[in-house]
Amino acid sequence: MHGVAKVALDEFQRRDEETKRKKKIEVYLNIRDKIFSKTQNGSFDLDGLRYTAELLSKNPDIYSLWNYRKRTLSKLKENHCPHTDYAENDQKKSSFDNLCKRELELTETCLQKNPKSYGAWHHRFWVISRCIDKINIDFKCEVKRCDALLFLDGRNFHCWDYWRLLCNFFDVSTYDRLIYTKSKIDYNFSNYSAWHCRANLLLNDIKAKNYRQINxxxxxxxxxxxxxxxxxxxxxxxxxxxxxxxxxxxxxRRRDLSITKVDVEDDSLTIYFNDHVNIKSDSIVFRVGNDYRSNFDWKAEDGSRCFKIWTCKSNDALLMRDSDTFEINWLVQNRNLEFHMNRNRIITGSRDFVPVNEIGCTVTEELxxxxxxxxxxxxxxxxxxxxxxxxxxxxxxxxxxxxxxxxxxxxxxxxxxxxxxxxxxxxxxxxxxxxxxxxxxxxxxx
CATH class of the missing domain: 1.25.40 (Serine Threonine Protein Phosphatase 5, Tetratricopeptide repeat)
Known part of the structure; x- marks a missing residue:
């Protein structure tokens, strides 16, 4: 570890350490071979859970053993029957839920050994989300466990990821999540992870509300x-x-709002703007010769109320497609903007563009x-x-x-x-x- 000086070992201590290391390797190889043999034979049973628990409690970073436990639990869950407790000489019957409870206890033991074990964190959430009825999970208790580990290391991103997964699984509101991150920031203003998590929460909230910037x-x-x-x-x-x-x-940015492109298909019109706008059905009029067309049912490309690309279905598109030129009149903030389209779809419009920040009828609240x-x-x-x-x-x-x-x-x-x-x-x-x-x-x- 950083800042911890190495202690020189004498010959006797080195031999003793080497003996212990060899014994650990022997135990590991023995259990590994048993599990690999069981996996090859399709034998996913309680003995396998006992063997892997023994090894994982000492080294929680062996992915293959966690995967064996997942396959075993999945098989036991499919059988829908009580199972014998896997502790030696214990004949007491326990339900599958109790088996899962012991699984959570194992992950807790492993996380005490290594709070940043990828395998232990992943397995814990896997058990909660796949094996236990949601109603039987104590969310507050799980958050307290996160609190305990974040108290020791506020930047433990494994723990933060687990907390986020829990919040998603239990449909925790953005407001409650922000309160939680603030509590961590109040405790330590230098907590990068809490600030980062808070930023993501606010950004997701902005996107969910179809805003372009913060309230x-x-x-x-x-x-x-x-x-x-x-x-x-x-x-x-x-x-x-x-x-x-x-x-x-x-x-x-202070930009002028204008139309940059128009696509005319057999039965649809698509208009591209240089910024996000909200199109009203009667705000755009197409003129082909002396013919005027309006009241189109415009829809944003992404389904939101404010976007750069708007499309409408119209039989009048054929008329525009076949004409040499047509004109678009766009009524914005009581100002009429004209854009002329030729057969090559090159736009020539009035330079009297409307500044984006002046257009109250075409922008979202945050703009x-x-x-x-x-x-x-x-x-x-x-x-x-x-x-x-x-x-x-x-x-x-x-x-x-x-x-x-x-x-x-x-x-x-x-x-x-x-x-x-x-x-x-x-x-x-x-x-x-x-x-x-x-x-x-x-x-x-x-």
């Missing part, structure tokens, strides 16, 4: 939480990584809230500036402050952003190209 109230809460962690230890990286992730959830999010970040600039002043040569506060300036308004804050990135190159020269990349990505070419 304003959620951002305020998360930002307050992470700033507390940053002020606790300005040199701790975990909170800064999370703050960068939060800032990257904010869409700071219209973009200005509010920028104001949230603007209100944090003073605090972030204080962090920079506290330690001007520390990279993390300066990086966060520079990224925040970009989210508020990259053009107005251009000089301060460039100055921050140039200073970061002197503070952290090993990542010089990364800071050049950030500058170029913002359009501030060297």
């Amino acid at each position: 304003v109230e959620t951002y305020k809460f998360e930002s307050k939480l992470v700033l507390e962690g940053i002020f606790t230890d300005v040199r701790d990286q975990s909170a800064f990584f999370y703050k960068i992730w939060l800032l990257n959830l904010i869409d700071s 219209t809230a973009n200005d509010e999010l920028r104001e949230c970040v603007r209100s944090e600039l003073g605090i972030l500036s204080q962090l920079v002043e506290m330690d001007p040569n520390e990279k993390w506060p300066l990086l966060i402050y520079t990224l925040a300036l970009q989210k508020v308004d990259r053009e107005v804050n251009k000089d301060r952003i460039i100055s921050g990135l140039e200073k970061l190159k002197t503070i952290d020269p090993i990542r010089m190209r990364y800071y050049d990349y950030l500058r170029n990505d913002l359009g501030f070419l060297n």
